[in-house]
Amino acid sequence: MNEWITQLRKGLLEFCILNFLARGENYGYEIVQQLAAIEELAVTESTVYPILARLSKDGYLKVRVGPSPQGPPRRYFSLTVLGRHRVSEMNGYWDELNGSIERLRAALKGG
Amino acid sequence: MSEDKEIQKAVGHYLEKVAAELTNVSPDEKDSILQGVESHIYEALEKRSSGAPTAADLDFVLAEMAPPHSYAQAGGIPSPETGPAPGAKVPRSAIIGAILVPFVFLMMLLVAPLVNASWAAGLKLALIFVVPAAAVSTILGFNAISKIRASKGRLRGMPLAVAVAFVYPVIAFDLLFVWCAQVLGEATVWPNRGYEAFVPVAAVLALALDVLIFWAAWRWVSPKPARTAENQVPRKFCKYALIGAAFAPFGIALLILYVTNPSLIHLGYMFPIRILGVLSPVVTLVFGLMGISAIRASNGRLIGLPLSVGLVLLDMLVLLDGFIIYVMCRETTNIARQLPDGWPIALTVATATVVTLVSVTWISIWVPRALWRWASRPLAAGEFT
Numbered sequence: 081m082n083e084w085i086t087q088l089r090k091g092l093l094e095f096c097i098l099n100f101l102a103r104g105e106n107y108g109y110e111i112v113q114q115l116a117a118i119e120e121l122a123v124t125e126s127t128v129y130p131i132l133a134r135l136s137k138d139g140y141l142k143v144r145v146g147p148s149p150q151g152p153p154r155r156y157f158s159l160t161v162l163g164r165h166r167v168s169e170m171n172g173y174w175d176e177l178n179g180s181i182e183r184l185r186a187a188l189k190g191g
Numbered sequence: 192m193s194e195d196k197e198i199q200k201a202v203g204h205y206l207e208k209v210a211a212e213l214t215n216v217s218p219d220e221k222d223s224i225l226q227g228v229e230s231h232i233y234e235a236l237e238k239r240s241s242g243a244p245t246a247a248d249l250d251f252v253l254a255e256m257a258p259p260h261s262y263a264q265a266g267g268i269p270s271p272e273t274g275p276a277p278g279a280k281v282p283r284s285a286i287i288g289a290i291l292v293p294f295v296f297l298m299m300l301l302v303a304p305l306v307n308a309s310w311a312a313g314l315k316l317a318l319i320f321v322v323p324a325a326a327v328s329t330i331l332g333f334n335a336i337s338k339i340r341a342s343k344g345r346l347r348g349m350p351l352a353v354a355v356a357f358v359y360p361v362i363a364f365d366l367l368f369v370w371c372a373q374v375l376g377e378a379t380v381w382p383n384r385g386y387e388a389f390v391p392v393a394a395v396l397a398l399a400l401d402v403l404i405f406w407a408a409w410r411w412v413s414p415k416p417a418r419t420a421e422n423q424v425p426r427k428f429c430k431y432a433l434i435g436a437a438f439a440p441f442g443i444a445l446l447i448l449y450v451t452n453p454s455l456i457h458l459g460y461m462f463p464i465r466i467l468g469v470l471s472p473v474v475t476l477v478f479g480l481m482g483i484s485a486i487r488a489s490n491g492r493l494i495g496l497p498l499s500v501g502l503v504l505l506d507m508l509v510l511l512d513g514f515i516i517y518v519m520c521r522e523t524t525n526i527a528r529q530l531p532d533g534w535p536i537a538l539t540v541a542t543a544t545v546v547t548l549v550s551v552t553w554i555s556i557w558v559p560r561a562l563w564r565w566a567s568r569p570l571a572a573g574e575f576t
Binding site: 107108109112124125126127129130132133134136137143148149150151152153154155 | 209213216217219220221223224226227228229230231232233234235236237246256258261262434
């Protein structure tokens with residue numbers, strides 16, 4: 081069960097980050113804090129920052145450096161055109177998958 | 192040591208530990224992750240401490256954060272297998288197929304004298320022994336290929352499997368190719384020379400095709416590179432290029448009609464072609480240029496650059512080459528008429544023809560090359576932003 085949950089979280093985290101950034105640009109700390117509120121995802125910095133780096137490298141996110149009250153400058157992440165396209169595709173697939181699974185579960189309960 | 196320096200040192204120490212765990216990411220990603228984590232630590236420190244942060248605050252923040260060893264799985268998704276794992280085995284079907292290959296060759300050698308002696312007997316033996324054995328060997332080869340591909344690195348021996356799977360189909364292809372070439376050659380190209388003259392040429396061609404077949408087969412069985420962000424995006428053909436291409440034939444048709452039979456152009460039913468043909472040069476030029484611009488700005492999401500460049504070239508080359516040919520023909524005729532008696536007119540016309548051909552060829556090579564370089568040049572900083 082634990083292994084299944086771990087794999088599911090890994091796949092969903094990228095989906096959640098892209099959806100979170102679809103609302104507008106944000107910086108790493110804030111992204112981690114907001115996603116950490118979803119307890120089921122068990123988000124930590126060690127899972128979010130590597131995904132942010134990979135998504136930036138792949139061209140889904142762009143990074144803007146802004147001032148910070150203390151320490152190094154903040155790195156603001158936002159979706160690129162490619163990223164918007166990807167999040168829209170992912171949402172479409174998620175809706176279809178979710179709908180199908182719900183129908184399957186409902187049919188099993190009913191039958 | 193001041194508190195600030197102590198904090199910086201402790202942060203640096205933590206980042207070093209994180210960096211040591213980031214072994215499966217590229218240097219750029221590593222830098223990006225470390226910058227993010229460093230920024231995260233200072234943000235957390237600022238949230239925790241009301242004034243200047245202390246070492247105790249940092250200890251608390253670092254204790255709350257994920258331990259450095261948890262970065263070992265950075266990226267989350269492992270890269271696809273690119274080669275066989277240590278201890279991978281060769282599938283049995285590949286081994287049996289490989290043993291069958293020389294056996295089939297041996298049978299072919301044994302059957303060959305009988306083919307010369309009697310076609311019927313040889314064919315019968317070939318059908319009974321050689322063909323089934325070759326078919327079994329081929330099936331075993333393909334079976335081995337699918338097993339190795341599905342094994343995700345647990346099985347090896349792909350080159351052997353490919354050789355076993357393709358050796359007999361390739362031999363059959365070679366024989367068929369040489370036979371067809373011989374029949375065709377006897378019937379058309381060299382009616383009286385036949386087998387001896389034509390077969391070596393066909394055999395060399397067949398060998399070249401064999402190399403291509405094995406190369407294509409190897410590409411087919413080799414693992415495909417991981418999909419990158421760029422090729423995950425569905426690419427669309429540039430609409431401007433398509434619109435320009437739709438207009439181009441009307442211009443060409445009008446030009447051909449003008450050169451071959453101008454009286455047809457003025458017929459009533461030719462009106463649409465006349466209008467579209469007249470509009471064609473402007474439309475193809477404008478839409479070709481718009482296509483180039485749109486494709487360059489699309490960051491790889493639009494395709495059709497060669498077509499767009501071709502549309503722009505169509506007008507440019509027809510105009511430039513046409514102008515040169517027209518001027519050279521007119522001037523050569525004028526000069527030839529005014530030449531004094533006894534002057535070698537043929538030499539003059541030949542010289543003018545060579546000059547025209549060289550000019551037209553040079554323009555037809557240089558202009559497309561220059562336009563392609565211009566259209567496919569790297570985007571300048573700030574271009575299209």
